[in-house]
Amino acid sequence: MHDSLAYMKRDPIYRQHHHHEMTFSMVYAYNENFVLSLSHDEVVHGKGTILSRMPGDDWQRFANLRAYYGFMFGHPGKKLMFMGSEFGVTNEWNPAESLNWNLLQQGPYHQGMLTMISELNTLYQRYPALHELDFDRDGFRWLILEDHGQSVFAFYRKDSAGKTMVIISNMTPYVRHDYCIGVPVDGLWQEIFNSDDQRFGGSHIVNGSVATRPVAQHSQTQSISLTLPPLATIMLTADRE
Known part of the structure; x- marks a missing residue:
């Protein structure tokens, strides 16, 4: 929580120098059962709100927050958000006042934020890869761990039946065209979530369906080429259902 919030508070131009703040959690992930807790402790005593920590103008602040929540839902560990965070509350928590x-x-x-969180909750229930093997090393693997220069993170989640989901985050306000990423399954990959979706308040740079090609990348025998939207997290699945 502290590392990731420290990372997200930074202007994107400086994030390349603090890449480890978003990856360090997986160093100790399987030594404990943990909760990703954006709790009441983070919205009181002068800390402001989760939204107020995000840098930039209104568009960038919300895009940052949507990308952050998307990363959290993809990351292993149980999720916890405090009331109001689901729609980007602007007032610090006060128990004597309404949200x-x-x-x-x-x-x-x-x-748009509220719509996105609702959709993430639906996906979290629908796809066991997002929760079933939270505390099992077989349920997670980094695909892109060290793209500091472009502030891109990518990993895949897997359920007990072997079905996989790839999660990719671009933590800069720049669109990454023709970004090649290795994937663990060949065939057609479908983008099922994009925090830059217009319905969520984003710029609607989306991918739809993407076919693999037999080009090895990131220790995988197959890869796909994507357009990474700015300040966004996307999720793709090869689930045929």
């Missing part, structure tokens, strides 16, 4: 629900009527970003 500022009126934000949902003010522009696309807050409602």
Whole structure:
């Protein structure tokens, strides 16, 4: 939690120098059962809100937060979000006051955030790869661990039946065209989540279906070429169902 929040607070131009803050968690992940806790402790005592930590203008702040939540839902470990975080609350937590629900009527970003979290919860339940092997080394593998210069992270999750999902995060405001990534299964990969989706308030740079090619990459025999949207996390699956 602390490392990832410290990373997300930084201007994207400096993130390349702090890449390890987003990857260090997997060094000790299988020594304990853990919760990814963006809890009440992070929205009180002058800390502001999760949204207020994000850098940039309104578009970038929400894009950063959507990318961060997407990364969290893909990362091993159980998820915990404190009330209001699901729609980007702007007021620090005060037990004597209501959440500022009126934000949902003010522009696309807050409602888009709520729509995205609802969709992530649905995907989390639908795809066992996102939760079944949280505490098993077979359920996770880094695909791209050291692309510091472009601030890209990629890994895959796997369920007990061997079905896989690839999660990719681009933590800069630059679109990455023709980004090649190795994948563990050949055939057609379908983008099932993109935090840059217009429905969530994003710029709608999406991929749809992508076919593999027999080009080895990232220790995999097959690879796909993608357009990585700015400040975004995407999820793809080769699940034929």
